[in-house]
Amino acid sequence: MYRVLSGRELADNLSTLREMDTEFIYEEKGKYFLLTDKKDISAYAFILETSEGYILKRILVKKEKRYQSLGTKLLDHVINYALKHGVDSLIIEDIIEESYFEKKGFSIVKNKMIYHGIQKKNERLKDSVKGTWISIFVNVLLSVFKIIVGIFGKSRALVADGFHSISDVVGSIVILLSVYFGNIPEDEDHPYGHEKIESIAGNIVGVLLVITAFELVRDSVLSLIKGVDFVKPLKITIYVALFSVVVKYYMYLYKKRIGLRTKSDAVLADAREHRSDAVSSMGVVIGLMLSIYVNPVFDTLMSILVSLFIGKEGIHIIMETSNNILDKQDKEFLDKIEEYVYNNTEIKNIHDILMRVSGHKIFLSFHIRVPKDMTVYEAHTLADDLKYSLLSDFDELRDVIIHIDYIID
Helix, strand or coil, X not given: CEEEECHHHHHHHHHHHXXXXXXXXXXXXXXXXXXXXCCXXXXXXXXXXXXXXXXXXXEEECHHHCCCCHHHHHHHHHHHHHHHCXXXXXXXXXXXXXXXXXXXXXXXXXCEEEEECCCHHHHHHHHHHHHHHHHHHHHHHHHHHHHHHHHHCCCHHHHHHHHHHHHHHHHHHHHHHHHHHHCCCCCCXXXXXXXXXXXXXXXXXXXXXXXXXXXXXXXXXXXXXXXXXXXXXXXXXXXXXXXXXXXXXXXXXXXXXXXXXXXXXXXXXXXXXXXXXHHXXXXXXXXXXXXXXXXCHHHHHHHHHHHHHHHHHHHHHHHHHHHHHXXXXXXXXXXXXXXXXXHHCCXXXXXXXXXXXXXXXXXXXXXXXECCCCCHHHHHHHHHHHHHHHHHHCCCEEEEEEEEEECXX
């Protein structure tokens, strides 16, 4: 369990901390992060808050608790704490264990080690949330406008297109929730993070599209079967549908830019939905023109064609996001990893390369063969260096696990 101590709580634990660490530093304004096992303190970190960021003055794991990754867990907790409190940098003034902190993402700058850019996760969240709120606002106004004009303008296709925009509002709300939960830092119960929620949300958007398409097709087909009298729509419906095309295509470009920048499956799914809206509205324009100048039945026929396109887009989204949920292997990416290993190391054999996708991040694992007379230390160092090289050169990688095999004679 993690705890952050100051004031009276810290005073109650001072004797335990001093007994645990002979070089313990007490600072009244400091924050002390504890990792405890029941009531027993397993590790602690001491930071000072400054205008530059958090200064990490001390981090120590109890001697009998070492080699269990407790120091790494505590350091991750400090970084997540900084993330939640708007702090962008974690600084070590007295450089110790240089190689360890470099592997954790610290850089040496003017005789200091700095972990910079902690708030990038929040920037990703803010961009996605802002874009989604704009999407909700635009879709609400547009759907109400199209439904009202469609009813008074006597266009079945424009009314259906308006209800399609309402389904977009539901989809955007799902996206909003997914982006929030997807940016919650990983914890002990969810070591791979929560980013898969984004793919699940994208899947839900796809299902909404398919359901919407089905209802639109069913309604239009029933009208054709029953042989209802088709009424010629008013010309104003054409202008409203054209306006919808322009707005929706702009929203597609806007959300696609955000989705690519934040690498969010859910936001990209929402962008594609805006594109399908633009196409469906263009179909409505064509149907309205044919209905007004040729035969009113074209309004209904075009609504069926547009609905089928919407359903196709929904199925595409479901398939793509399902591949991420089911961890479909990206052969092109895995080939790049294999090529990287052979080009940058003396490793002669890499096999069983597997990837697990979690939102915009990839967890990678593979086996390498080393000479059987190589020591455990040498093999571990080789694997460690390779792991952190991959993490540095492939932004999409979140973690790498390397299994060591020996070369068979």
